[in-house]
Amino acid sequence: MTDPKAPIAAVTAQLRSVLASGAIVDDPTQLATYDCDGLLHYRVTPALVVLARTADDVQHAVRACAEHGVPFVARGSGTGLSGGALPHADGVLIVMSGFREIRSVSARDQRAVVDPGVINLDVSTRTRPEGYYFAPDPSSQQVCSIGGNVAENSGGAHCLKYGFTATHVVAAEVVLPDGERTTLGGVAPDAPGYDVLGAFVGSEGTLGVATEVTVRLTRTPAAVQTFLAGFADTDSAGAAVSAIIGAGIVPAAIEMMDALAIEAAEAAVACNYPEGAGAVLVVELDGPEHEVQTELRESEAHCRTAGAFEIRIAADDEERQAIWRGRKSAFAAVGRISPDYIVQDGVIPRTALPEVLRAMTVLARERGVRVANVFHAGDGNLHPLVLFDERVPGQGDAAEETSGAILDLCLAHGGSITGEHGVGADKAKHMPKMFTDADLDTMQLVRCAFDPTGISNPGKVFPTPRLCGEVPGKRNAAHPVQDAGLGEVF
Amino acid sequence: MVALTTALRDTGIDAADGTPADALDGQVPACVARPTSTEQVAAVLREASARDAVTVVRGKGTKQTLGGVCPATDLLIDTSAMDRLIEHQPGDLIVRVEAGMPLAALQEHVRASGQRLGLDEPVPGGTVGGALATNTSGAHRLQLGTARDLLIGVTVVLADGTVARSGGKVVKNVAGYDLGKLLVGSYGTLAVITEATFRLHPVPDTGRWVSATVRTDALEPLLARLCDSQLAPAALEIDWQPHGSATIALLLEGTTDGVAGRVEAATAEFAMPTTVDVDLDWPWSRPRATDDPGTLLKLTCRLGAVAEIATAAVELGLHLRGSAGTGVLYAAAPADASAASIAGMLQLLRPLTARSGGAAVVVTAPLAIRHDVDVWGPVSGLPIMRRLKEQFDPGRLLAPGRFVGGI
Numbered sequence: 001m002t003d004p005k006a007p008i009a010a011v012t013a014q015l016r017s018v019l020a021s022g023a024i025v026d027d028p029t030q031l032a033t034y035d036c037d038g039l040l041h042y043r044v045t046p047a048l049v050v051l052a053r054t055a056d057d058v059q060h061a062v063r064a065c066a067e068h069g070v071p072f073v074a075r076g077s078g079t080g081l082s083g084g085a086l087p088h089a090d091g092v093l094i095v096m097s098g099f100r101e102i103r104s105v106s107a108r109d110q111r112a113v114v115d116p117g118v119i120n121l122d123v124s125t126r127t128r129p130e131g132y133y134f135a136p137d138p139s140s141q142q143v144c145s146i147g148g149n150v151a152e153n154s155g156g157a158h159c160l161k162y163g164f165t166a167t168h169v170v171a172a173e174v175v176l177p178d179g180e181r182t183t184l185g186g187v188a189p190d191a192p193g194y195d196v197l198g199a200f201v202g203s204e205g206t207l208g209v210a211t212e213v214t215v216r217l218t219r220t221p222a223a224v225q226t227f228l229a230g231f232a233d234t235d236s237a238g239a240a241v242s243a244i245i246g247a248g249i250v251p252a253a254i255e256m257m258d259a260l261a262i263e264a265a266e267a268a269v270a271c272n273y274p275e276g277a278g279a280v281l282v283v284e285l286d287g288p289e290h291e292v293q294t295e296l297r298e299s300e301a302h303c304r305t306a307g308a309f310e311i312r313i314a315a316d317d318e319e320r321q322a323i324w325r326g327r328k329s330a331f332a333a334v335g336r337i338s339p340d341y342i343v344q345d346g347v348i349p350r351t352a353l354p355e356v357l358r359a360m361t362v363l364a365r366e367r368g369v370r371v372a373n374v375f376h377a378g379d380g381n382l383h384p385l386v387l388f389d390e391r392v393p394g395q396g397d398a399a400e401e402t403s404g405a406i407l408d409l410c411l412a413h414g415g416s417i418t419g420e421h422g423v424g425a426d427k428a429k430h431m432p433k434m435f436t437d438a439d440l441d442t443m444q445l446v447r448c449a450f451d452p453t454g455i456s457n458p459g460k461v462f463p464t465p466r467l468c469g470e471v472p473g474k475r476n477a478a479h480p481v482q483d484a485g486l487g488e489v490f
Numbered sequence: 491m492v493a494l495t496t497a498l499r500d501t502g503i504d505a506a507d508g509t510p511a512d513a514l515d516g517q518v519p520a521c522v523a524r525p526t527s528t529e530q531v532a533a534v535l536r537e538a539s540a541r542d543a544v545t546v547v548r549g550k551g552t553k554q555t556l557g558g559v560c561p562a563t564d565l566l567i568d569t570s571a572m573d574r575l576i577e578h579q580p581g582d583l584i585v586r587v588e589a590g591m592p593l594a595a596l597q598e599h600v601r602a603s604g605q606r607l608g609l610d611e612p613v614p615g616g617t618v619g620g621a622l623a624t625n626t627s628g629a630h631r632l633q634l635g636t637a638r639d640l641l642i643g644v645t646v647v648l649a650d651g652t653v654a655r656s657g658g659k660v661v662k663n664v665a666g667y668d669l670g671k672l673l674v675g676s677y678g679t680l681a682v683i684t685e686a687t688f689r690l691h692p693v694p695d696t697g698r699w700v701s702a703t704v705r706t707d708a709l710e711p712l713l714a715r716l717c718d719s720q721l722a723p724a725a726l727e728i729d730w731q732p733h734g735s736a737t738i739a740l741l742l743e744g745t746t747d748g749v750a751g752r753v754e755a756a757t758a759e760f761a762m763p764t765t766v767d768v769d770l771d772w773p774w775s776r777p778r779a780t781d782d783p784g785t786l787l788k789l790t791c792r793l794g795a796v797a798e799i800a801t802a803a804v805e806l807g808l809h810l811r812g813s814a815g816t817g818v819l820y821a822a823a824p825a826d827a828s829a830a831s832i833a834g835m836l837q838l839l840r841p842l843t844a845r846s847g848g849a850a851v852v853v854t855a856p857l858a859i860r861h862d863v864d865v866w867g868p869v870s871g872l873p874i875m876r877r878l879k880e881q882f883d884p885g886r887l888l889a890p891g892r893f894v895g896g897i
């Protein structure tokens with residue numbers, strides 16, 4: 001093929017004959033509006049956008065791509081923070097945001113079946129009147145899609161107790177990269193066969209496109225208690241977290257913000273956190289009434305022993321929202337105190353917290369930038385926000401360097417380069433720091449099984465694609481199992 | 491394949507010719523290797539794959555009759571010499587062990603720190619690797635999930651001897667594909683698991699079972715009430731013998747005062763005579779007696795169909811036990827049930843469970859029955875599973891024939 005535009009032209013022509021005219025976007029100015037996801041500094045304009053509304057639309061698009069060897073990228077709400085939905089310049093971006101109906105809800109079965117474009121929060125809003133909700137609650141839950149959650153295995157403040165998306169998705173209908181449609185998992189647990197759904201969740205769009213998702217609904221707890229504790233510094237707040245967890249309490253959430261993050265949140269939403277606090281903890285306990293009251297008393301005591309100078313217990317839902325407002329606005333809020341910032345996402349064993357936070361301060365100081373910290377303290381998932389000013393020469397690079405050094409710090413403590421935002425386009429280069437070539441090659445065996453030609457969201461997750469040819473030394477003769485008449489050839 | 495035994499010995503690996511005690515499905519493996527490390531497992535598999543040796547892994551050998559029938563096995567890899575606890579960080583609630591460690595030994599170790607791995611042991615005496623490979627679970631799955639939710643990192647050796655890791659030792663981690671999910675329940679057909687890292691949970695102060703004998707027509711309304719309650723139960727189990735009545739048992743765990751309060755609330759929710767016990771007089775985490783040689787079926791369904799599926803199973807003469815709160819039931823056939831009668835039961839139960847979003851599979855059965863009956867039944871997504879097998883084990887050397895669709 002000499003003309004590089006020929007394949008996409010063929011896909012476009014093919015899709016025009018099967019999709020509604022409004023579903024195809026190829027006008028350059030319109031295409032440009034899809035050039036990035038939540039990670040704004042990576043930008044690529046896609047060659048074609050398909051606005052999918054049904055599984056058939058998705059299947060047509062993927063099939064056409066498979067036939068012409070054209071890459072495709074699924075996009076939910078575009079809130080991803082690792083460039084996972086970054087388009088491919090010669091590829092098709094399949095946008096799921098118009099494909100968003102809640103298909104069915106069964107409180108008795110504790111299941112809901114939803115389209116991939118459905119907004120995370122909408123599932124809970126719909127099911128709460130019946131006493132149920134969808135537990136994964138990323139801070140972006142008012143806008144992000146279930147399909148995006150599945151692709152990223154998204155978490156949220158409450159996954160400490162309730163687990164991530166992987167725990168709460170039981171089945172998915174998927175269009176595979178060859179255009180075939182298949183169902184992974186089932187309404188009931190433990191579907192026979194490999195847990196292919198488990199591998200699909202968190203695969204960041206590289207194994208196909210989810211076109212229907214069956215989620216587990218969780219019964220709303222009888223009681224919820226939320227409190228805010230102000231500490232002089234992150235060390236004492238960290239000690240409180242250790243004491244609470246060490247006492248065998250599993251809080252629904254336990255979040256920390258440091259002085260800089262508090263300053264930003266105050267500037268943005270006037271959350272009125274304890275004055276002079278060098279760190280705050282947001283602690284939420286939920287479950288049966290009596291246990292929650294006991295755990296509340298105990299957690300409060302642990303905070304005081306660790307040095308909390310002020311504790312505010314939310315009296316009602318409104319006060320609870322007020323406490324959470326500061327925490328949930330934190331990412332965007334740093335825009336108020338710094339012209340530019342990088343959101344980092346790394347994980348450390350929780351017990352390494354004090355050491356890592358101190359080391360991080362040093363890293364930032366050495367490079368002339370600041371780091372604000374907002375994080376899921378219960379499971380050691382850090383979200384350092386590296387603050388800088390692009391207009392100051394060298395600061396952009398210094399910030400980028402600091403951000404990378406923070407990941408090295410996480411790895412040096414036995415942690416991970418991402419706890420919930422995913423690898424995407426952004427962190428593929430860091431994967432070899434965490435995994436050996438053999439590890440990455442083995443993971444890519446899964447890729448080869450799903451997508452041997454590598455057209456599903458190429459360039460994400462893995463720094464170098466594995467060629468999926470014939471495996472060396474592959475057997476050609478009849479297998480002993482076949483000889484014994486026990487297995488079929490496949 | 492004496493050559494393999496000799497070759498392995500020459501590389502310093504503990505290996506011997508198989509004996510009748512090592513027989514798998516009635517066939518004695520040519521060689522039994524007892525590696526002591528991941529590196530040794532890799533060395534064993536490199537030798538084995540060079541010789542196209544059909545290879546099966548054994549922990550304590552408690553689950554070798556699960557799944558389909560294996561063909562003649564050339565090599566049995568015995569993991570019992572890989573039984574070390576590598577790391578337990580109580581403060582981080584994680585534990586990392588070698589796959590040959592008995593699950594009970596792991597539990598005993600972490601219990602000293604007031605912690606537990608949320609995996610019950612339906613077949614006692616087994617290893618961590620065996621529990622992962624067969625994805626066994628018990629009553630606590632209602633609250634704590636199953637291996638897929640608890641496993642946070644895994645080291646495996648592929649058929650060609652490649653050593654690979656995925657995940658890590660932190661609870662929250664989305665870097666790369668989660669190979670652990672694929673390995674759980676793979677019956678040794680994708681790779682050999684050599685190390686596993688788990689998240690742990692604190693042991694609650696106390697626990698109480700509230701149970702009642704329930705009339706058939708009261709079963710679904712009761713289960714619906716209990717599932718919909720805010721009692722946050724740790725388990726919701728059913729035990730039902732043919733010609734008897736069902737027993738429903740709800741496990742409440744937590745603080746002493748908290749559990750006492752919830753026992754009262756649960757009793758009201760039952761709205762029928764109940765008993766409260768520290769433990770039940772039937773082995774609630776075990777689908778049946780350990781020495782029962784008969785056929786055991788696993789029936790899964792949506793929550794709202796549990797009563798219907800349970801009733802159907804009991805009417806077929808099966809003894810039913812399992813997690814009524816998650817829709818995972820086990821049904822034991824009388825020890826003398828013939829292959830034809832098991833096949834007949836499956837013919838009824840498969841469409842019934844399928845209509846309810848689940849499946850009916852044979853967990854274990856006497857060899858003759860596993861030979862004659864399709865133990866797995868229909869499986870959705872089989873083509874992609876075959877492609878995975880093809881990638882991981884192109885020579886089909888690992889436990890061929892054991893898994894779905896003859897994988």
Ligand SMILES: Cc1cc2nc3c(=O)[nH]c(=O)nc-3n(C[C@H](O)[C@H](O)[C@H](O)COP(=O)(O)OP(=O)(O)OC[C@H]3O[C@@H](n4cnc5c(N)ncnc54)[C@H](O)[C@@H]3O)c2cc1C
Pocket residue numbers: 037038073074075076077078079080081083084085096116137138139140143144145146147148149150151152153154155156157204205206208209210211331332420421457
């Ligand atoms: C302010 C803010 C706060 C955030 N807080 C959190 C948080 O607390 N926890 C957290 O985990 N994340 C958080 N995120 C990140 C992000 O919101 C999540 O990753 C979310 O799940 C992405 O959903 P989306 O619909 O926007 O997906 P997109 O950004 O559109 O896509 C993300 C990835 O999913 C793939 N994808 C999308 N739909 C499908 C589909 N149907 N099938 C297959 N692949 C698909 C894309 O190809 C891409 O790789 C936050 C983001 C922002 C901007």
